[in-house]
Amino acid sequence: MQLRKNLVYLAIMGFGGIGDVLLKRGMQDFGVVDLHHPWHVVTALANPWILVGIVCLTGFFASYLTALSWHDLSYVLPATAMGYVVVTLLSRYFLHEQVSGWRWAGILLISCGVGFVTRGPAVTERKEDQRKEKEPLAAAKGSHELA
Amino acid sequence: MPKLWIAIAMIVVFSTAGDVLLSRSMKGIGDMAELRDRKGLLAVIMRVFSDGTFLIALSCMTLGFFSLLTALSWGDASLVVPSSASLTFICSAVAAKIFLKEDVDHRRWISAALVCVGVALLAK
Numbered sequence: 001m002q003l004r005k006n007l008v009y010l011a012i013m014g015f016g017g018i019g020d021v022l023l024k025r026g027m028q029d030f031g032v033v034d035l036h037h038p039w040h041v042v043t044a045l046a047n048p049w050i051l052v053g054i055v056c057l058t059g060f061f062a063s064y065l066t067a068l069s070w071h072d073l074s075y076v077l078p079a080t081a082m083g084y085v086v087v088t089l090l091s092r093y094f095l096h097e098q099v100s101g102w103r104w105a106g107i108l109l110i111s112c113g114v115g116f117v118t119r120g121p122a123v124t125e126r127k128e129d130q131r132k133e134k135e136p137l138a139a140a141k142g143s144h145e146l147a
Numbered sequence: 148m149p150k151l152w153i154a155i156a157m158i159v160v161f162s163t164a165g166d167v168l169l170s171r172s173m174k175g176i177g178d179m180a181e182l183r184d185r186k187g188l189l190a191v192i193m194r195v196f197s198d199g200t201f202l203i204a205l206s207c208m209t210l211g212f213f214s215l216l217t218a219l220s221w222g223d224a225s226l227v228v229p230s231s232a233s234l235t236f237i238c239s240a241v242a243a244k245i246f247l248k249e250d251v252d253h254r255r256w257i258s259a260a261l262v263c264v265g266v267a268l269l270a271k
Contacts, residue, residue, distance in 0.1 A: 004180060008180075020215075020224060020228045023219055024227075027216060027219045030220065033221070041213060041216055065169065065179060066179045066180055068169055068170050068174075072247075072249045072250075073167065073239055074240045074251050075255075077166065077235070077240075078255075083232070084228070084233070088225050097225050099225050103225060105265075106264075107229060107265070108265075109265035109268060110262050110265035113257070113258040113265060114236065116258045117255050117258040120254040120255065121252075
C-alpha cells in the first residue's frame with residue numbers, strides 16, 4: 001500500500017511538471033493571447049503540444065484525486081512540491097529559458113518548505129474517528145464486565 | 148499591477164476554490180484506489196462525475212486552467228507555474244483550516260512561510 005501511495009505522489013510530480021512545460025511549449029507556437037478576443041485562447045487546444053500536455057495533466061489529475069481521497073489537502077499540495085523542480089529543469093533545458101540564480105534559490109526554498117511538511121502527519125484526526133476507535137474498546141470492556 | 152500578476156491572481160483564486168471543493172468531494176467518496184479495486188475504473192469515474200461538489204470544483208479548475216494558459220502566453224513558465232502553484236498552496240492551507248477544519252499545525256505554517264519567501268525570490 002505504501003508503494004502504491006509513493007507511486008501516486010511520483011505520478012503527481014512527473015505528470016504535473018511535464019504537462020505544464022508542454023503547455024508552455026504549445027503557447028510559444030500559439031503566440032500572445034489578445035485581451036480583446038480572450039475566447040481565441042480556446043483554439044490553442046488544436047496544438048499537438050497542448051494536447052499532449054493535457055493528456056499529462058489528466059494523468060496528474062487522476063493521481064491528485066486519488067491522493068486527496070487518502071490525505072489532507074494541506075498535506076497533499078506541498079507533498080507534490082518536487083513538481084516545481086521538474087518545471088524549472090525542463091524550462092531551462094527543454095524550453096531554453098533563462099533561469100536566474102534568484103529563481104534557483106526560490107525553487108530550493110520552496111522545495112525545502114514543502115518538503116518539511118511531509119515529515120508531519122498526513123491526515124487530521126477527527127473526533128468521529130477517535131470515537132470509532134474507542135467504541136470497540138468500550139464494547140469489549142462492557143462485555144467483559146457483564147461476564 | 149502588471150497584467151501577468153492579475154492572471155496569476157486569477158489562477159490562485161480559481162485553483163484554491165477548486166482544491167478545497169475537490170478535497171471535500173473526494174473525502175465524501177472515500178478511498179478511490181480501494182473503490183477501483185472493488186468495483187472497477189468505470190464505477191469510479193461514474194461515482195466521481197455524479198458528485199455535484201466535484202462538478203463545481205471542475206468548473207473552478209477549468210477557469211484556472213484558461214487563466215494559466217493566458218499567463219503562460221505572457222510570461223516564463225519557470226515564473227508563472229511555481230509562483231501560482233506556491234501561492235495556491237498558501238491560500239489552500241488557509242482555506243483548508245477554515246473550510247475543511249484540517250489541523251494545519253506549526254509545521255505546515257512554517258512551510259507556508261518558506262514558500263512565501265521562495266515566491267518573492269522567483270519574482271526577482
